Amino acid sequence: MRSILLWLPAVGLLACSTQKTGPSLEGRDAWARPADSAGTTAVYLRIVNHDSTTALLTSESSSVAESVSLHETMAMSGMIHMMPLDSAQAIAPGDSLTLKQGAKHLMVSGLKRKLVIGDSLPVDLTFKDGRVVHVTATVRAP
C-alpha cells in the first residue's frame, strides 16, 4: 500500500510533462515593408507546423488591407516576375514554410493606413481544417 501512494505523484508529474504546451501552428519572425496608405506591401515570415498532420494554408487576410494573397517571386530571362500562388500550401508535420524576399511572400494590397517603421500589421492565416493563426508583422526596413 505504501509503495502505491509513493508512486502516484510521480505518475502525475510524467503526465504533465508530456502535455502539449505551444501552439500546433506558429508564425515566426513576421515582418513587413513600409508602405503608403492605399499601397501594397509584402509580409515575410516562417510558418512552423508542430502538429502530427500536414497543414494546408488556404487563405490569408488582414483587418487593415483589402486583400492578402500568396505570391512567388521568380527570375525569368533576367526579369523579376511575381506570380500569384492559387493552390493551398502544404506544410508537412515538423516542417515549415518560409516566406522571404525573392521567394514566396504574402502580398498585401489596398492598405487602409500608412505603414511606417515600428508599426505592426496584423495578418490572419487560415488553414483547410479551419484553424486560424494570427500573426503580427513588424514593419521594418528591407
Ligand SMILES: [Cu+2]
Ligand atoms: Cu508579390
